[in-house]
Amino acid sequence: MSNTPFPSKRAPAFADVPDEKWTDWRWQLSHRLNSVEDFEQLFPLSESERKALSQQGLFRVDITPYFASLIDPDDPSDPIRKQVIPTAEEILPYTGMMEDSLAEDRHSPVPGLVHRYPDRVLMLITTQCACYCRYCTRSRIVGDPSQTFSSEDFEAQLDYLRRTPQVRDVLLSGGDPLTLSPRVLERILRALREIPHIEIVRIGSRVPVFMPQRITSELTDLLQQFHPLWLNIHVNHPNEITAELAEACDKLSRAGIPLGNQSVLLAGVNDDAFIQRRLVQDLVRIRVRPYYLYQCDLVEGAGHFRTPVAKGIGIIEALRGHTSGFAVPTYVVDAPGGGGKIPLGPNYLISMSDHKIVLRNYEGYITTYEEPLDYKPPDARLAAPFKKAISESGQDGVFGLLDGDEMSIKPEGFDQLHVRGGSQHRLRADSSKWSPLGIGSGEEEE
Ligand code: SF4
Structure with missing residues (x-):
């Protein structure tokens, strides 16, 4: 640890803790700070922080003495303090807020x-x-x-x-x-x-x-x-x-x-x-x-x-x-x-034609890349042993459109909405007319 360029900090409130305790994770875990009184040993709390810490039912608060020591006691906007000490803003609802936003x-x-x-x-x-x-x-x-x-x-x-x-x-x-x-x-x-x-x-x-x-x-x-x-x-x-x-x-x-x-x-x-x-x-x-x-x-x-x-x-x-x-x-x-x-991320592709793409780099330098005109996709047999796992999942997405036989991905209810009785119409009676013919896919050669 002596050669590291990074700091090691311990708040003055923990100066008397013996090293063997400070370096013991069990001591850190059992001495976590979570109350107004605990934090005020380290720095004065803002009204907003006091209010949040006194609030019932708020998301749990617990901070190890080690992590609390990284907070600058003189900076109410300290970036570590903001991550772990609640404020009254935490109670505010906002548009789009969800309990389980990722639908886990x-x-x-x-x-x-x-x-x-x-x-x-x-x-x-x-x-x-x-x-x-x-x-x-x-x-x-x-x-x-x-x-x-x-x-x-x-x-x-x-x-x-x-x-x-x-x-x-x-x-x-x-x-x-x-x-x-x-x-x-x-x-x-x-x-x-x-x-x-x-x-x-x-x-x-x-x-x-x-x-x-x-x-x-x-x-x-x-x-x-x-x-x-x-x-x-x-x-x-x-x-x-x-x-x-x-x-x-x-x-x-x-x-x-x-x-x-x-x-x-x-x-x-x-x-x-x-x-x-x-x-x-x-x-x-x-x-x-x-x-x-x-x-x-x-x-x-x-x-x-x-x-x-x-x-x-x-x-x-x-x-x-x-x-x-x-x-x-x-x-x-x-x-x-x-x-x-x-x-x-940022867009680096500026334009493209049938044989050339125009790109920009991080400095704003604009260049072109000449596309090969004689490119041939690899023989399908090369990829065949590896292909199974991907296509079995049913989650092929846009890659599935590029690589597979599907023509489109449709939102739920799309077909019901757009088949407005047309299946009875003499020009649309044969639904196969709306299916891809497979021309150019290589399928017709087999
Ligand atoms: S973000 Fe991770 S470490 Fe932080 S409270 Fe949630 S689960 Fe725990």
Whole structure:
């Protein structure tokens, strides 16, 4: 830790805590701050913060002494403070607000398992976190002790996975999986590894950020038994990158666990191109690859954190080309209603003709790319062994239009609306006339 360029902080209120306690994650967890009195040991609270902290029924508040120490006590707008200390704005409703904005519950075949995409699932294995983020997408269940998952729920989740062979990737989340006891975590990882079609397991965790002391050698020894295992952390602002986080990430990387970062675009926290550039550059210094930058979801309590989508596109404009390509995250809107992640970014394609496209680069340099005029698609037999898994899912989307025999994707009720008795008409009696003839698809040659 001595060679790290990143700071290590401890608030004066914790100066007398012995090092062996400060560095013990159990001490951090059992000394979390959550009341007006707790926070006023560190800095004076605003009226808005006091009001929110005294409010019944608000999303849970808990902050480890370590993470609270990263807050600048003299700055009421500190970006870490805004992420974890509630304000009265959290109570305000806004247009579009939803309890379950990603419709996760609707995509749950069994409690806690979200099967949204064809080949991967989200497995919620706990509702507890080390600290609670004010904009949490899952605030409907997270932090609520009455919403825990039972052994029967785990069994039902595993049972679904055993009988669903298209699932090759399981993302463990919650809550935060790294708050679970090692015994429970090991049981879940072992059970997943025993399912032959599950190729990779991923963990989404903010524990390294909130409580890096938890990343012990015992934990990394446990995790590395279950490779290929990937882990995404969640850092939103460069001030969260400390000597302790750098050390935790170093331990995880040395255990062979590839690390990514998911951040959320938050008004007043990180909605600035220069903050984002520093963030992604510092992340790659601790060997964490920026993965996603999320548009803030339409979730209850998060209205004051929302930015226009244009802000996110502007941030990507400021990153792509201006810094290392692998440091640029994909900016996504997680579709309200459960449509999954939709990537957005600046447009670099200016125009095109039958043989040439016109592109612009990050500096505004405009160039052309001459298209090949003799390009031939690969022999279909080359791709045939790999094609099955994709086309079986029924979720081929626009790619299915390009690659398959379908001619269109229609909204629900489209056919009923547009077949206005025309099936009786003598010119339309033969419905096959509206089907593609397959000319040029290669089908007619077989
Ligand atoms: S760590 Fe993740 S799950 Fe927990 S409160 Fe924050 S955003 Fe929600």
